[in-house]
Amino acid sequence: MLSARQRQLDRVRTFLFGSRTHYGAVFTVFLYALLIAIGFVYLYPLLFMFVTSIKSPEDLLNPMVQWVPTQIYTENYAKAYRVLNYPQTLTASVVMSVVPSALQVAVASLVGYGLARYRFPGKGLVLALVLATFIIPPQNTVIPQMLTYKQYGLLGSPLSLFLPAAFGQGFKSAIFILVFYQTFLTLPKVLEEAARLDGASDLRIFLTIALPAAVPAFIVLFVFSVVWYWNETFLTVIFLEGGVTTLPMQLSKFAQAYENLYPPGVVNIFDRLNEAIKMAGTFLNILPLLVMYFILQRWFVESIERTGIAGE
Template sequence: MEKILAKIALRTKRPDASSFLNRLTRIRYLIFGREADKGLIYKAFIYLILIDAAYIYLKPVLHMVTTMVKNGSDLLDPSVNWIPNAIYLGNLQEAWTWLKYPQALGLSMLLSCSVALLQTCSCAVAGYAFARLKVPFKSVLFFFLLLTFIVPLQLTVLPNLVFARVTGVLDTIIPIIVPAIFGLGLKGALFVIIYRQFFSTQPKELEEAARIDGANVYKVFLRVMLPLAKPAILVVFLFSFVWTWNDFYLPSMYLSNVETPPLSLGISRIATMLRDQAELSGPSIFTEPISMATTFLMILPPIVLYMFAQRWFIEGVERTGLVE
């Protein structure tokens, strides 16, 4: 490329051939870059991919928000697509009432926060044991841990459901919370693996120095290793919170008869009610806006949580090795 530019500059037969060559070189560096990932063409390609990916994920959310604030005339007007002529909050109020939103939100927050906190603590202990401690038959135990990750939840829910009915804890949140105390529950095995991966990358000199100072295994874990695991703790907590918040299967098994269910189960009940009403009295133009409003009320708390924890969450994902 340099030779071609030099020939072009010489053929111009101008006294400032060298300056012309320098300008062409700068233009080349601007377009292609000094390195493969520094030029405008590469950056334009990357931004094109990012914009396409963002559009794919944001379009359903934008459609949901714009649909739930449309009134009857906007819903019947085919020319109104994205921007309604007027903001109508009646659909949102209707969804709020049907969901019994304050009570359902409180139950969902209690359930998700309890499971997330318990899994964050218990899985940290199990992950540290698998990564650092010399435990007999540790490989066999880790194999069984992987089995709990591989075996579908539907295969074990029936005996758990029978046990919950026999012990009298059915229609309570106890059958969902108790497994999290022992590092089980929803995706518990994955959280243990995340902690194991993080603790395995820490230098052994830290533990050796703590043991020289007289620290036992509990003090090493609590005072040395656990403070270093803040990125993994944040990742596990957010994953556990969001997955428990969005989980429909376990609440439908254990909380099917409660008067005010969690939000994940409440929107399913509202969808059933709307479908029954459509079968009895015919379809309504407000069916879709109310469904969109109930979905928006459910996803709003995780979105707010992610807005505040986004920076630390991304840093935690990188430091725990999930992107490798």
């Protein structure tokens, strides 16, 4: 029999260190402290960016003003909006990420399905080559591509990004093919076989039976593809320069574009380029992605956990 004192001690110990079913207080505090610290690492740049972007030129010069600006100064956003040529670059960015992504996901699903469902000689080789396309750095293929595009007058045209995507060679295409391959391997074959016995054609089986079953994978991969195309600057600068300007492209020459609009010799000192305006530009650049992410996030993360994007 336990004494009252013993029982009390036990209760304290369970509270502090937990039992089989509950985490103890010590662990909980430790867990939240770490989570908050790491979360801060990711939120700090965003907070910093946002706070700096609403500082007036006076606040920027005032060493007393660190995290709380004396006023909300929206003029930075008005300037960044003009410098980025926002309506135009935003539309360009949306088109240049959504269209190749749709093409890329559609073709990757076809290829992934073909690899998962059919036996044919050379399948191992194709899989190895798909992996190889993931490893080959873009600068090993980009120059001849650029010269060929130039020859056909495609340089600066949206087609220069659409064409590779339509042929399964879009940005990071290997990941998409391999995830679809994995997804179709794990889906049951029975329905498809039954449809085949009923005389359905291969393409019809793919479109009406396999595709609907893989919808979660489609959506997750599409979102990933949009994000990666949106953030891509190496290829877009080479292929689109002179034709289409996406948001990140415009951001990378922000200083130059600013001085074209507001020549430093002409405008007064408060209208010169400062970090507040640059941060406003950066924030406008990631804002569409943030909005998309916060709308989709719950759904997005959960379906990744379900589709098993890890690919084993």
